[in-house]
Amino acid sequence: MGILTPELERERVRILKAAEDFGLDCFETIFELVTYDQINQIAAYGGFPVRYPHWKFGMEYEHMSKSYEYGLSKIYEMVINNDPCYAYLMEGNMMMDQKLVMAHVFGHCDFFKNNIWFGKTNRKMMDQTANHAVRIRRYMDRYGYDTVESFVDICLSLENLIDRYSPYVEKTIVPKQPENRSENPLGLLRVDKPYMRDYINPPDFVQSQKQKAQDKNLAKQKFPETAEKDILKFLMHYAPLEDWQQDVLSIIRDEAYYYSPQGMTKTMNEGWASYWHSKIMTEKILDDSEIIDFADHHAGVMAMAPNGYNPYKVGIELMRDIEDRWNKGRFGREWESCDDIKERKNWDKKTNLGREKIFEVRKIHNDVTFIDQFLTEDFCVRNKMFVYKFDKKTNRWVIDTKDFKAIKQKLLFMMTNFGQPIIKVEDANFENRGELLLSHTHEGIDMQPDFMNETLKNVFKIWQRPVNLVTVMEGDGHLYRFDGQELVDKKISTSPSNV
Amino acid sequence: MSIREDQSRFKDIVKGKVKENFRRFVTQGELIGKRENEFVKIPLPQIDIPNFRYGPKQQGGVGQGQGEPGQEAGEPGDGQGQAGSTPGEHLLEVEMSLDELADLLGEHLELPRIQPKGAKSLESLKTKYSGIAPVGPEGLRNFKQSYKKALKRYISSGIYNPKEPAIVPIRPDFRYRSFKKVVQPQTKAVVIYMMDVSGSMGDEQKEIVRLESFWINTWLKKHYRGLETRFIIHDAAAKEVDEDTFFRTSESGGTLISSAYKLAQQIIETDYPPQDWNIYPFHFSDGDNWSGEDTRLCVRMIKEFFIPNVNIFSYGQVESKYGSGQFLKDLQKDFPNEPGLTLSQIDSKDKILDSIKEFLGKGK
Structure with a gap:
C-alpha cells in the first residue's frame, strides 16, 4: 500500500479545506493508494487489512475479483469507521474519480464522528480486528483448524441475533424490593365494615387477584424473566461452551455490533456523503474539463432502479x-x-x-x-x-x-431491525426440560424455511439441548423443535406470545 | 497476503461440494453446456451461512421510476449504482478445469491410471528456459539480472554515487537466460466414437451417449495431451461426421453395425498406425442389428482387427423401448473372457457412472 502521490496529496488538502469550511468535522483521515487486487481484498475483509481466517472472505474476494476482471463492477470507495479513519483510493482511477471519492469519504468520516448512533462503536476497530484474528488463529493452532472453523460457521449463522438498540440503553440494576408478604399480598381493597366485604372485594375479584399473584410468581420462576433479544449474549452466558468457544462467540458478537450502526444509518450516511461530495465538488473543486465526467459518475451512483x-x-x-x-x-x-x-x-x-x-x-x-x-x-x-x-x-x-x-x-x-426478523429468547427452561424456546415476532412476512431449519440446527449445536422456535408460516402458528436428530414441525393454535 | 489462504480454503469447500454432488453433475447435461476451452463452469447452490431471514417472495420493497401499479418491476436486485458495504445475493458459479474434473471422476470411480502402450519410442525434444548463466547469446541477455550485478559491483567497490546513479555495466556483469533441452516422451491417442442413429435411438439415448462421451473424453484427455476424437454415425451405412452432427443426426432405417466397424478400421489403417497410437473405439447402439450374418461379421472384425490393434474396444448398449438388445448378448457369448473388450449396459442416466467405470476400469 502506498502513500498518495504529490498531486493527490495536494488535492486531498484542498478538499479537506473545502469540507472544513462547510463545517464538516472529521476524524483524521488517512488515504492509502492501493491496487485493484488490494482493494478487493480489503473489501472482502469488510474494510480491514486483517481479519480472522474464514472462507467467507475468500468467497467474497473471489466474487469481487471476478466481477472486476470481467468489468462488471469496480469498487470506487472504501472507508472504515475508526479513529483515524482509513480510506482507500484505487490506483489508476482518473483524477476526477479520486477527488470525488475523497470528497465522499470526508462526508462519511464526519458522519462517523458525529452521528450519535456511531457513538458507541469501537474507534480502534482496526486494532481490534487484528486482535480478533490473532485470538482465532491461536485457537486454530490449539484445537485444530476445522474444529474452530466450523464453530465460527455456527456463530456467523447467528450473528444477526443481536439487540441493535442495546448499546444505547444504560442498563441499571433495579434493586429488588424485599418481599412484603404480611400486609396485603393480593392487593385487596380495605374493608372497614365486615358486612361490606363481599361488596368491596367481590369473590370473583378476589379470585382474579389470586390468579394474578400466581402468574407473577410463575413469571419469577421463568428464565429469562423478560424475553431477551440479544441472543448471542444470552448464549455466551448460559450455553455450555468451552472457554475458547465463548471467546469466539464474543468476537463475532463484537464485530456484529460494530457493523450494526452502518446498517442502521445506511440511507442517511450515503445521503450525507453524497450531498457533500456533490456540494464540495461542484462548488469548490471541479475544473471545467471535469464537469462532464463528474456528472456522468454522479448520475451513475444516483441511478434509480424500478x-x-x-x-x-x-x-x-x-x-x-x-x-x-x-x-x-x-x-x-x-x-x-x-x-x-x-x-x-x-x-x-x-x-x-x-x-x-x-x-x-x-x-x-x-x-x-x-x-x-x-x-x-x-x-x-x-x-x-x-x-x-x-x-x-x-x-x-x-x-x-x-x-x-x-x-x-x-x-x-x-x-427496522435492519430488515431482519425479530427473534427473542423466550424461555431457557421450556416445558421444564432445559430446552430453549425462541419466538419470532411475526410481522406479516414468513421466514425462509430452509434457512430457518438450518439455523435452528446451529442454535442446537450451541445450546446442546433441544431448541424450539415459535413462528408463523402461511398464516398458521408453528412450533419447530430440533432435538439433535430430527426437526419436528407442530402446528399450534395459540398465537406465539402466549405459549 | 492472507486472503489467499481464505480463498484456497473456499475453493476446497467448493471442490468438496462438487464431489458431494458428483453423481448429480454427471447425470445432468448442464455441465457440458458450460464448457469453455479447458474449463467447465459449475453452477452451485450458494454456499451460504444460514441465518434467520425473511423469505423473498412475500417481502417486496420500494423502488423508484416510471410506471403505474400493475406494471412489471423486474427481478429485485441491488438498486445501487455503487458497491455498498453489503454484497448482493449471487448464485455461485465456480470454474473448474477439466483436469480437476477428471481427478474427481477418477477419485469417485476409483479408476486406475491408464498405462499407455508402447509409444515411449516416440520422443520429442523441448527447449526449457530454466536459469541464469554468465555466458550466452546477446539475444537472451537478461537486463534485470545484469543491472543488479553491476549495481552490486558499484556499491561494493564504493564508486556508487546516489546523486548521479548512472550504472555502466561491463562484460562480467552480463547475465543471460539459459536453457536446456528436455526429452519428453510423446503419447498419442485417438478416440473413435461410433453411434447407431437408426430410428430406434431416441433423444434420451443420445443424451446418454453425449454425457458418457464427455466424461470419457475428460478422463482420457488427462492421460493423453492432444487427444484426437473422430465420430462415426451409422444406420445401414456409415459415415464420418463432426461432433455437432454426431449428436444431432437422426436417421431412420435399418442397422448394419459392420458398416461402422469397416469405416473405423479404414480410419485406423489410414491415419493411426497402431504401433504409434493409443486407440479407443467406443460403439454405442441399442443392440439391434439387421441380421445374424452381420453380427457374425462384426464379431470376426473385433476378434481379428480391433482386439490386436487397439487399446480396448468398448461397446455400450443403451436401453431403448424398441431395441431387442440382442447384439450385447451375442458379444457376451462370443467373448466370455476377453480383456481387450469391455461391454456395458446402460439402462438409464443414473447408470452412466457405473458404465464409465466398466469402460475405464481396466486401466488400458
Missing part, C-alpha cells in the same frame, strides 16, 4: 429536501395546516435554517427516525417512489401501489 432501493439517491434527495424546507420555512404547524395548494407552492418564509437543520439531522437521527420524520408525500411523488411485490398469479414482480402511507410503511419495515 426493482431496487438506492440509499444514495433517497438519502441525498431527502437531505436536500430537508434543507430546502427549512430554508423556506416549510415546517411547523402553520405549514402542516395549510391546505391551499397555491399558497403551499409559493411558501417561502426565508427562514434559512436549512444548513443548520441537516447538521442536526445527521447528528441525532438513524434511518428509521429519518424516514419517519422527513419522508413526505410530495417527496414520494417527486421521486417516483412505489412499492413492488411478487404477483403469485403471473409469477412476476409488479408495482403494487404508489400510496404514500404504503411506501413509508414498507421503508420503515425494511429498516
